[in-house]
Amino acid sequence: MCPDRAPLIAVLGSVNMDLVTTTERRPAPGETVLGTGFRLVPGGKGANQAIAAARSSGHTVEFLGAVGDDLFAAELRRVLADSGVGTGLLRTVAGPSGVAAIVVDGSGENSIIVVGGANATLTTLTAAELDVIAKADILLCQLEIPVPTVAAAARHARANGTMVMLNPSPAQPLPDELWANVDIAVVNSGEAEQLGGTLDKVTHLVITQGAAGATYRGPGGESQVPSPRVEVVDTTGAGDTFTGALAAAWHRGPERALAWASTAGALATTKLGASSSIPARADIAAALAGEQ
């Protein structure tokens, strides 16, 4: 971390338009149920995490990704920029933007289907993107873009002294070479189970456990932080909010960063949608102060 400037966080990942349907009960296969509402909300794990990093800190956050040339693209760009995320390198490519069909039930739980669209075109990195990764303090990635691109970015980050935080979601088997370049892995308990022993090699491991909080395991030992009690409306984007806020606060040390991120993630569950529910720095600080 460069001591005489604010941290620079590069987020490489997806940006999607979320098609959010709310319903009391999710339909069984072959069944039709009546919904209670519908909204278009910008999302995507990459964009959500970039927005959370920027809103929770005011640090410099640069988003590396792609939108299509469709009707959703302008709104996806606008939400990132209005949240304080740098979009100077966000590509526009021919074809549709990424979309996610999301169903949220009465208990706030969701099911999501993502169609990659423009995100799937990120098969190589430009010189300008590589330059931002090399200059960043943290590179933050997920797995909604092609894995070889994530691996190339992590390799470049490691070669240039940039710390790599990976949220391996959606969980899938990854090349050893990618894991070797990851400094911090952030997973939920389901992903931790799926990835199993692979995670043993990572220096810093963070496991989120929803309402139960989050655990940390690293060179300094193990710790657990609780999650504040909140009224859950929709859990969509809560893990992304946790991860983005964690990346932005990492320089304060794992324990403080986890407490900050847990509060941010919990607040994100109190509103509908992904980017629409990501809290600002002042709200996280107030909620954290209220807990102590």
Ligand code: RIB
């Ligand atoms: O993690 C939540 C996100 O997953 C949604 O915003 C959706 O776009 C999918 O990427």
